[in-house]
Amino acid sequence: MCGIVGYIGNKEAKKILLDGLCELEYRGYDSAGIAILQGGEVSLFKAVGKLSNLTAVSEKFSSSGFAMGIGHTRWATHGKPTEANAHPHVGESTFVVHNGIVENYAALKEELIKDGVNFVSQTDTEVIGYLFEKNLKSVTDTLSALKKTQEELEGAYAVLIITKSEPEKIFFMKKGSPPLLIGTSKNNDEAYFASSESVLIGQADGAVFLKENEYGYVKKDEIKIFDKNGAVSPVIKKVEGTRAGAQKEGFRYFMEKEIYEQSAVLVDTMMGRVSKDKIVFEELAALGDLARFREIKICACGTSYHTAIAASYLFERNSHIRSSAEIASEFRYKEPYLSQDMLFVVISQSGETADTLEALKIAKAAGLTTLAVCNVDNSTIVRESDASILTRAGIEKGVASTKAFASQMLIFWMMSVVFGVNNKAMCQDKAQKEIDTILRAKDAVRVEPAMHERLKRLSKRYLHGHGFFFIGRDVFYPLALEGALKLKEITYLHAEGYPAGEMKHGPIALADSELFTVALLPKTLLYDKTKSNIEELSARDSTIVAISPCEFEIADDFVKTKEWEHYMLEFFEMMVVVQLLSLEVAVRLGNDVDMPRNLAKSVTVE
Secondary structure, three states, rough: EEEEEEEEEEEOHHHHHHHHHHHHHHOOOEEEEEEEEEEEEEEEEEEOHHHHHHHOOOOOOOOOOEEEEEEEEEEOOOOOOOOOOOOOOOOOEEEEEEEEEEHHHHHHHHHHHHOOOOOOOOOHHHHHHHHHHHHHHOOOOOOHHHHHHHOOOOEEEEEEEEEEEOOOOEEEEEEOOOOOOEEEOOOOOOEEEEEOOHHHHOOOOOOEEEOOEEEEEEEEEEEEEEEEOOEEEEOOEEEOOOHHHOOOOOOOOHHHHHHHHHHHHHHHHOOOOOOOOOEHHHHHHOOOHHHHOOEEEEEEOOOHHHHHHHHHHHHHHHHEEEEEEEHHHHHOOOOOOOOEEOOOOEEEEEOHHHHHHHHHHHHHHOOOOOEEEEEEOOOOHHHHOOOOEOOOOOOOOOOOOOOHHHHHHHHHHHHHHHHHHHHHOHHHHHHHHHHHHHOOHHOOOOOOOOHHHHHHHHHOOOOOOOEEEEEEEOOHHHHHHHHHHHHHHHHHOOOEEEEEHHHHOHHHHHOOOOOEEEEOOOOOHHHHHHHHHHHHHHHHOEEEEEOOOOOOOOEEEEEOOOOOOOOOHHHHHHHHHHHHHHHHHHHHHOOOOOOOOOOOOOOOOO
């Protein structure tokens, strides 16, 4: 989703803004812009396409001494990717950047046109600046105009405004899911804004995570926050980490680096939680007695939804507790039946996914106990949930999620054992075997150079055809869904994931030599059943790519995996295989693997 940065202080503002926008590139964008106010004058620069274009058009500009500026990477929602539609948007003396959506912009725009406003863009954002200026004429001070503007805007948004009438303040508003942070310094002589904490690393010492319906302004030595009840004291949290983890470190793409990082990530995910004989989630203590839950409902979107499906298998098998997965965007509108003995779990890599956040709010309103599994501490979903478990995957810059999915899967595997022991559904011997296996998950996701090279060579054979089937059974069905999603996200080739047993119920009608079937064939789980389904596709002349530890004679291409004794270790190795296969096909096609078209890392509008 779109990215916001801001700065006020004595450093060179352009560099800070551009560096901050670079940190947000992974979120997806099609245009970008910055506006810098210094000495009562504003310098505005916009460009379509990559940030290198914005850098080029602003090359000759630099600030000196006190200045303040705002910047934005835009992902088109209203209006095509053009310079006119790029942010910041300009009023008579006001400059605005905005993430999210103004739902009532059409009605507001109509009223403003009647007042004589001439709009130059197709965006909903341009309405914000002109509405703010209209309100400035009807109230006594700028802050009151800001409050009135927020009251009139419907939707979900994060907004920064600079205006020539207040040349030492950056104004802000937040409503709904789009995140907005204020970065602070120890010297209290500058401040930053960002959509993500990663932007603040190495710049700010602390961060204020703005909450629902907050608004206010920042001077270089002052932060003023308000909500409907009046002034709010800012809560500053320490900014930790380094930017080194966000660099490519010799890999071609961030996605490739993140696939290779998965072994280390799983170690971090287990740290302090898994020992030789037990699994402990201190975070679950906030839920109280786990035995009171008779059902677990897991809600998520995209890749996280595939985790949810797999988790439902694990909870029912290991914990003997009824479990189901829900697509958050559907759950919001289905008038769901919710009971008080249900644990409501939400999964989100970013912690800002709009549909998932709204589903969480429904569950909370119904009085359910809620748990978030998330990769970003202090994110909205984490803050709104009764308890949260952080996956510890680190910053994931590739839009197509890899290491976040791996860490989510490990968390739920571990949780299923904890619930199983607690429910007496799993004896100690069985639990010990699961723990021993969990400790080996890091080995299953380690990328073998020979395997990667094999997939590089194989990828050149799969650049055409009319589509891909990814098939699997049990937990390998959601892995098939995830493999298909990875492929279509970054290659733009059509792909579908199916339960292998569903082939005869319709999809097999598509089978011919130009249909590529990627078959997940684990030795330890339903091998013969899945093998039979693959043979049916082969008999219809589908081209078969079999991923299995067992030789499969009728496969057109065979990717041999290791002989693990547990299905989840097979799951994790096959996960790496489908990730690498998608990566290499996309590279062969010449696509931008890290920033696939039309996609954003964090989807903060429905």
